[in-house]
Amino acid sequence: MLANQGSTAKIVRPTTLRESVLERILELIIIGSLKPGQHLVENELADNLGVSRQPVREALQLLSGEGWVDLRPGHGAYVHAPTVEEADQLLAVRTLLEAESARLAARNTDKRDISALRDICMRGLAACLADDVDAAVVANSELHTAVVNMSGNRVLADLTSQVARRVRWYHTPVARHRGKASWEEHAALIDAIESGEEDVAADIMRRHTEHTRQSYLESRAQHPEEEPPAPIRRRRPRAVSS
Amino acid sequence: MLANQGSTAKIVRPTTLRESVLERILELIIIGSLKPGQHLVENELADNLGVSRQPVREALQLLSGEGWVDLRPGHGAYVHAPTVEEADQLLAVRTLLEAESARLAARNTDKRDISALRDICMRGLAACLADDVDAAVVANSELHTAVVNMSGNRVLADLTSQVARRVRWYHTPVARHRGKASWEEHAALIDAIESGEEDVAADIMRRHTEHTRQSYLESRAQHPEEEPPAPIRRRRPRAVSS
DNA sequence: GGAATGTATGCTGTAGGCAGTCGACGACAA
DNA sequence: TTGTCGTCGACTGCCTACAGCATACATTCC
Numbered sequence: 001m002l003a004n005q006g007s008t009a010k011i012v013r014p015t016t017l018r019e020s021v022l023e024r025i026l027e028l029i030i031i032g033s034l035k036p037g038q039h040l041v042e043n044e045l046a047d048n049l050g051v052s053r054q055p056v057r058e059a060l061q062l063l064s065g066e067g068w069v070d071l072r073p074g075h076g077a078y079v080h081a082p083t084v085e086e087a088d089q090l091l092a093v094r095t096l097l098e099a100e101s102a103r104l105a106a107r108n109t110d111k112r113d114i115s116a117l118r119d120i121c122m123r124g125l126a127a128c129l130a131d132d133v134d135a136a137v138v139a140n141s142e143l144h145t146a147v148v149n150m151s152g153n154r155v156l157a158d159l160t161s162q163v164a165r166r167v168r169w170y171h172t173p174v175a176r177h178r179g180k181a182s183w184e185e186h187a188a189l190i191d192a193i194e195s196g197e198e199d200v201a202a203d204i205m206r207r208h209t210e211h212t213r214q215s216y217l218e219s220r221a222q223h224p225e226e227e228p229p230a231p232i233r234r235r236r237p238r239a240v241s242s
Numbered sequence: 243m244l245a246n247q248g249s250t251a252k253i254v255r256p257t258t259l260r261e262s263v264l265e266r267i268l269e270l271i272i273i274g275s276l277k278p279g280q281h282l283v284e285n286e287l288a289d290n291l292g293v294s295r296q297p298v299r300e301a302l303q304l305l306s307g308e309g310w311v312d313l314r315p316g317h318g319a320y321v322h323a324p325t326v327e328e329a330d331q332l333l334a335v336r337t338l339l340e341a342e343s344a345r346l347a348a349r350n351t352d353k354r355d356i357s358a359l360r361d362i363c364m365r366g367l368a369a370c371l372a373d374d375v376d377a378a379v380v381a382n383s384e385l386h387t388a389v390v391n392m393s394g395n396r397v398l399a400d401l402t403s404q405v406a407r408r409v410r411w412y413h414t415p416v417a418r419h420r421g422k423a424s425w426e427e428h429a430a431l432i433d434a435i436e437s438g439e440e441d442v443a444a445d446i447m448r449r450h451t452e453h454t455r456q457s458y459l460e461s462r463a464q465h466p467e468e469e470p471p472a473p474i475r476r477r478r479p480r481a482v483s484s
Numbered sequence: 485g486g487a488a489t490g491t492a493t494g495c496t497g498t499a500g501g502c503a504g505t506c507g508a509c510g511a512c513a514a
Numbered sequence: 515t516t517g518t519c520g521t522c523g524a525c526t527g528c529c530t531a532c533a534g535c536a537t538a539c540a541t542t543c544c
Contacts, residue, residue: 016315016527041495052529057496058303065307073258074535076496089397093339096398100338155331159401258497283525294499299527316506318526490541497534505526514517 021049022059029068029079036081040069067166082166084220090167091213095206097160098144102189102205104151106198113150117190120146125183136179143186147193147205167216178215182208263291264301271310271321278323282311309408324408326462332409333455337448339402340386344431344447346393348440355392359432362388367425378421385428389435389447409458420457424450 025045028034040060042053049056060077063069069077082090105113124139144164148157185208192201267287270276282302284295291298302319305311311319324332347355366381386406390399427450434443 018527019315043495053496054528054530057300058527061300061303062307065304073261074496086397089395092395093397093401096338096342097335153331153334155328155335155405159335159405163397163401260497285525295526296498296500300497316504316526486544488541488543490539492539493537495534495536497532499532500530502529503527505524507522507524509522510520512517512519514515 016055017051018055018058018062021045021051021055022062024049025056025059025063026068034079036079038079039075040077040079042076066162084217087167087220088213088217090163091209091216094160094163094167095209095213097156097163098148098209099202099206101148101151101153101156101160102193103198103202104153104156105147106193106196106201108150108152109193109196110150113146114190114194117143117146117193121183121186121190124186125180128179128183140182147189150193178211182211185211258297259293260297260300260304263287263293263297264304266291267298267301267305268310276321278321280321281317282319282321284318308404326459329409329462330455330459332405333451333458336402336405336409337451337455339398339405340390340451341444341448343390343393343395343398343402344435345440345444346395346398347389348435348438348443350392350394351435351438352392355388356432356436359385359388359435363425363428363432366428367422370421370425382424382428389431392435420453424453427453 025034025040034040042056042060046053046056060069060071064071064077068080070080071077120139120143124136124143127133127135127139145157145161148160151157185204189201189204189208192204267276267282276282284298284302288295288298302311302313306313306319310322312322313319362381362385366378366385369375369377369381387399387403390402393399427446431443431446431450434446
């Protein structure tokens with residue numbers, strides 16, 4: 001829902017090999033090539049990416065810090081498989097954080113920021129009416145990021161980003177479910193922020209993200225088959241020989 | 243303010259060498275042997291801890307994920323030096339999270355939990371009256387942890403723990419500042435949780451943590467000399483020779 | 485036939501080592 | 515004296531290699 005932006009105290013310049021490895025692995029997780037619960041064998045990743053195990057290991061350590069993979073000492077790394085319950089809790093926290101962001105944004109309202117918000121909102125609505133789901137998702141992400149940045153609380157912004165990213169998957173179906181109504185809520189939110197109505201802004205954002213949460217839950221309830229986080233397998237079937 | 247409890251998706255069994263290295267380094271940071279802004283030279287740590295650079299590197303990666311150290315590619319790891327502003331923002335977020343925890347705790351109230359809370363509260367007050375600051379700090383930590391766990395939202399609990407830990411330092415002076423009044427607030431909070439008054443519980447918690455935040459800020463304002471996060475030095479003064 | 489044990493194998497955890505890179509210091513010129 | 519360039523040292527980033535461990539399969543015993 002939010003664009004990638006580094007957490008508070010992470011890596012600054014993306015120059016190293018482990019950084020590019022991290023990006024690659026993350027991409028594979030996001031697009032689903034690496035499935036939830038899947039065991040990430042260091043050698044395989046290293047071979048596929050054309051590097052040694054070392055940068056792969058370090059990338060996995062960093063990814064664990066962001067909640068993308070779980071490390072099991074002696075067993076290696078596994079793609080984190082969020083349960084419905086965890087996703088629900090993540091979204092509940094996101095609601096809390098973003099509502100506060102909206103409140104603070106209304107408090108620190110700034111004309112330039114407002115016009116930027118309106119621009120994004122227009123684009124989002126246009127994309128929505130044109131049935132361009134991808135563009136709508138991007139605009140949605142930008143809008144929420146912009147609001148949370150307007151809060152002026154960097155910690156809040158980082159945490160929101162982190163939480164939002166951890167929900168991942170199924171954003172597009174969720175976005176498809178709602179559509180135009182969502183952008184009307186965004187417009188109302190911007191109005192409230194502009195006029196400095198803290199409580200109103202917070203409340204709109206709260207209900208807005210709560211809607212998203214409901215859509216998400218319904219979406220997963222309709223597709224329970226997407227749930228099971230792949231059983232853990234360590235060894236490949238032995239080669240048939242002799 | 244909260245006891246250490248692993249983040250959502252981290253290491254499960256603390257058996258490996260890098261884990262013990264992590265614990266050691268973390269301890270050194272917490273007790274202040276490694277100062278904010280200090281450059282953590284891998285070889286030095288490795289030598290001091292009697293291991294090779296590898297587990298040290300990995301421990302540092304993991305610590306960066308928890309916000310304890312900053313990684314600068316090509317430069318290594320530095321002990322994270324939170325500014326007053328960042329600490330303030332962290333505490334603001336903590337207020338938000340803990341207020342919500344209290345609300346949810348009131349919603350899911352349970353008799354056994356309540357009596358556990360009262361026990362902790364009694365101990366805390368006793369410690370406070372006996373001027374046993376350490377015991378009071380521990381009890382305070384336990385109480386907040388218990389409440390946040392009562393919320394039933396694991397993500398919320400983990401995030402709160404993470405945020406609270408990142409403030410670190412100066413907890414004791416803060417605890418000293420307030421004392422008895424703090425425990426009266428705790429008692430009122432427990433009453434509200436027991437009777438299921440969500441709004442009241444949330445409000446008490448909000449004001450309570452806000453008090454702590456104020457105390458913290460005053461404490462740092464009075465000791466500005468503790469602030470400067472040590473300038474970055476990479477090399478030791480060259481040995482005088484020839 | 486089933487269960488316990490032995491064995492093999494793949495994987496992780498750790499060590500050691502080399503090359504690249506960044507920053508500091510010193511020399512030289514203006 | 516001050517600014518710029520070259521050199522040097524130290525540290526990181528990465529690779530390779532080895533040891534330990536956990537799991538799965540095969541064998542043996544009951």
